[in-house]
Amino acid sequence: MSDLKTHVRALVVGGGAVGTSIAYHLAKAGWDTMLLERDELTSGSTWHAAGLLPLFNMSYATTHIHKYSVDFYKTLEAETGLDAGFYVVGNLRMAQTDDRMDEYMLYSSVAETADVYHEFLSPKEIKDRWPLVRTEDLKGALFHPQDGYINPADVTMAMAKGARQHGATIERRWQVDGYRWTGAEWEVTVTKMVEKGGNLVPSDEQSVIHAEHVVTATGNHAQRTAKLLGIKIPAIVVEHQYIVTEPDPALVEWRNAGNPQHPVLRDADAKWYVREERGGWILGPYERGAPARFEYGVPDSFRADLFPLDLERIEEEYMAMIHRIPTSETVGLKDDFNGPICYTPDGNPLVGPAPGLRNMWLAEGFSFGITAAGGTGHYLAQMMTQGEAEIDMASLDPKRYGSWMTTEYGARKNEEAYEHVFILHHPDEEREACRPLRTAPVYDRQKALGAQFGQVNGWERPNYYGPAGAPEDYDHHARSFRRASWWTFAREEATALRESAGLIDATAFAKHWVTGPGATAFVDWFTTNRLPKVGRINLTYALTETGTTRTEYTVVRLAEQHYYLISAGAWAAYDGDYLRKAAEDFMGRGGGWVSIQDVTTAWGVFALAGPNSRDILKRLIRDPDPATALSNKRFPWLSARDIELGMVPVTAIRVAYTGELGWELHHPIEMQTRLWDQLMQAGEGLGLRLVGARAQNWLRQEKSYRAFGNELGRDATPLEAGLDRFVDLSKEFHGKAAMQEKGLRSMCVTVLIDGPADADPWGKEALFDETGTTRLGRLTSGGYSVAFGKQIGMGYVPVDKAAVGTKLKVRMFRQTYDAVVVEDSPYDPQNARIRQDG
Incomplete structure (x- = not known):
């Protein structure tokens, strides 16, 4: 019998680069940790990975993860005595177009906020340093001199040794066959795997491991993990081919002359990377048509195997390599690989707590697993051992996809994500695969009126209204890193809402009912x-256990023990999971019974706002005294009432995310088209304009309304976000003590910017002092203000730089522009327009 340990604090399942990094960091944090691998370490995608370490990423969280990895890998040899095989040759990301250079300049802002060093090179500078590279058709390049490539097996073994040095146990040839949560720990059934006829098969030897926490880092086997856990994990394998050439005589001559290795070359517009390999080249393309595989699980017979080659599929990319490196034209092929690489629908990994489960953590879907492994282990270990990571990891949370997602959706979106690795990452990008999928009843009406849709948690939501009858691909050609054609439409929509009235579809909002005899005590503790009193509303926040902002809710009190909680549509599963788990905790401590019901798909929402919004509703409301039904006396600001608009029953909430007089109209989803038609008719002659999400985003910044995922997140408290008025320190609530202990580390501010004439900030830019030399913080939102006729943004700066009137600089397109901190809600700071009577 095996001497396998049967009790550990943390069990990591999966022995690739990601799993070994997690085991290393948990053990280093002092947790009793075991790692199980069903085969041999590195036998999944790790073994055939090209080992590139690109720092480039548009995500703030992922940039931090990649930077940590690059820095961490450089320390492993000193700690473990094992060479991790890190070749610090740099990474040269070339650009053939001005649009691509704009992308690099926007990325530069993200990199700057994460202290990632980078340089910009001209075509001449590229040619002078690397004469084998053709440059006459390039605009320039972005260069990271501090990264390069690494041997995946070597770095994995070094991390494994480091994990053992910190006390972790690593066991090979054990497969997990079952998980059972007892209420206090996980009972994990494992089976010893043995070699038989070249295959790995289960033996008769089984054991049960008791673990307080489990982390799955199962790579290609994520679908099997999902079935064992009874959840959905949208991590599905896509084929990835790369080829290795014979030695290139020109490259060999270059190196023999004493020249250093070329950096990893990336021709993003040609969709490939190339690096040196033993005097030749490795070409890795990200081509169209790479298929998803193993949608329902990896066959038992598939171990460290590869797929059949399909070299015709990458012919275009191969010819593009020859164009960029002309000496490679006569070089033969030495080797080729077509292996599985895991993707998710947006290309980012799934890192964090599993939906619906306690002490179960996912680290799945790593398309850049070697690059992300070190940082994922670091930040996930922080989440597990300290309650939260030092950066906001919400953008990588597994619950960013809801239960509506299917295998077909995951497979097709993952194929799209693979194809889009080198597609221009416009901030206004909307990818087309699997759409439309979730649509409100008025979708076709909106589309006929020129709506150009974005996708939020699978829902189609108008971003803006372009020309009626516009071609299907209109929005695709309207994207830019600067002001695209949609900008004019958004400006007109924002102006119309300020001056007359605007109608916004907010059906995608997440909506939950909280009821039961313990509802009031629970919501009071939770937020x-x-x-609010019955019939009133409040804006409130749920905190993490470390006191930072976990969720923003609008709370409507429908009855003494009946609450309607509304939160951001993009975070429906994320919010709902936290809400349900918090209610379970509350009841487990002796609180009264609480029922949580997700009613998101039962209720549609229209937001009607603007100076004429009351007059529009007066034409529809059925009331004994229609003239006063919507007055401040009968329907004050921040109140809710059940009203009738024609034949449609509506729960109307007097609140507006745009800062104008307005109402949210929550209605039965099956009556939505009727209500839409009535509102459109009632708005005739009163200047009603259909308004999309982009104009709304600009307008909410004029009111300094914070947005979750931007200003609000798990790296800042509500007090740091400047939301003191929504925090009642006279009561006890979850996370209060931790919030107070943190104090004020930075502050959220609103800035007006004298920026370039053709562009607005996107909420990724670095903020500097007024001299432009000292970086102070970063923007979290950005856009254009129709009220002030200039750019606007929100972000975080040190407390001593948050005073109104403080002069700052914002970096956009490698230039700095003047900015000034303005008062919160610079547009109508007294809320007179919202409160206006009539």
Whole structure:
């Protein structure tokens, strides 16, 4: 019998680069940790990975993860005595177009906020340093001199040794066959795997491991993991081919002359990377048509195997390599690989707590697993051992995809994500695969009126309204890193809402009912603000256990023990999971019974706002006294009422995310088209304009309304976000003590910017002092203000730089522009327009 340990604090399942890094960092943090691998370490995608370490990423969280990895790998040899095989040759990302250079300049802002060093090179500078590279058709390049490539097996073994040195146990040839949560720990059934006829098969030897926490880092086997856990994990394998050439005589001559290795070359517009390999080249393309595989699980017979080659599929990329490196034209092929690489629908990994489960953590879907492994282990270990990571990891949370997602959706979106690795990453990008999928009843009406849709948690939501009858691909050609054609439409929509009225489809909002005899006590404990009275509403926050912002809610009190909680549509599963788990915790401590019901798909929402919004509703409302039904006396600001608009029953909430007089109209989803038609008719002659999400985003910044995922997240408290008025310190609530202990590390501010004439900030830019030399913080939102006729943004700066009137600089397109901190809600700071009577 095996001497396998049967009790550990943390069990890591999966022995690739990601799993070994997690085991290393948990063990280093002092946790009793075991790692199980069903085969041999590195036997999954790790063994055939090209080992590139690109720092380039548009995500703030992922940039931090990649930077940590690059820095961490350089320390492993000193700690473990094992050479991790890190070749610090740099990474040269070339650009053939001005649009691509704009992308690099936007990325530069993200990199700057994460202290990632980078340089910009001209075509001449590229040619002078690497004469084998053709440059006459390039605009320039972005260069990271501090990264390069690494041997995946070597770095994995070094991390494994480091994990053992910190006390972790690593066991090979054990397969997990079952998980059972007892209420206090996980009972994990494992089976010893043995070699038989070249295959790996289960033996008769089984054991049960008791673990307080489990982390799955199962790579290609994510679908099997999902079935064992009874959840959905949208991590599905896509084929990735790369080829290795014979030695290139020109390259050999270059190196024999004493020249250093070329950096990893990336011709993003040609969709490939190339690096040196033993005097030749490795070409890795990201081509169209790479298929998803193993949608329902990896066959038992598939071990460290590869797929059949399909070299015709990468012919275009191969010819593009020859164009860029002309000496490679006569070089033969030495080797080729077509292996599985895991993707997710947006290309980012799934890192964090599993939906619906306790102490179960996912680290799945790593398309850049070697690059992300070190940082994922670091930040996930922080989440597990300290409650939260030092950076906001919400953008990588597994619950960013809801239960509506299917295998077909995951497979097709993952193929799209693979194809889009080198597609221009416009901030206004909307990818087309699997759409439309979730649509409100008025979708066709909106589309006929020129709506150009974005996708939020699978829902189609108008971003803006372009010309009626515009071609299907209109929005695709309207994207840019600067002001695209949609900008004019958004400006007109924002102006119309300020001057007359605008109608916004907010059906995608997440919506939950909280009821039961314990509902009031639970919501009071769960959120920061005082509870509203029946018929009133409040804005409030739920905190993490470390006191930072976990969720923003609008709370409507429908009855003494009946609450309607509304939160951001993009975070429906994320919010719902936290809400349900918090209710379970509350009841487990002796609190009264609480019921949580997700009613998102039962209720549609229209937001009607603007100076004429009351007059539009007066034409529809059925009331004994229609003239006063919507007055401040009968329907004050921050109140909710059940009203009838024609034949449609509506729960109307007097609030507006745009800062104008307005109402949210929550209605039965099956009556939505009727209500839409009535509102459109009632708006005739009163200047009603259909308004999309982009104009709304600009307008909410004029009111300094914070947005979750931007200003609000797990790296800042509500007090740091400047939301003191929504935090009632006279009561006890979850996370209060931790929030107070943190104090004020930085502050959220609104800035007006005298920026370039053709562009607005995207909320990724670095903020500097007024001299432009000292970086102070970063923007979290950005856009254009129709009220002030200039750029606007929100972001975080040190407390001593948050005073109104403080002069700052914002970096955009490698230039700095003047900015000034303005008062919160610079547009109508007294809320007179919202409160206007009539």
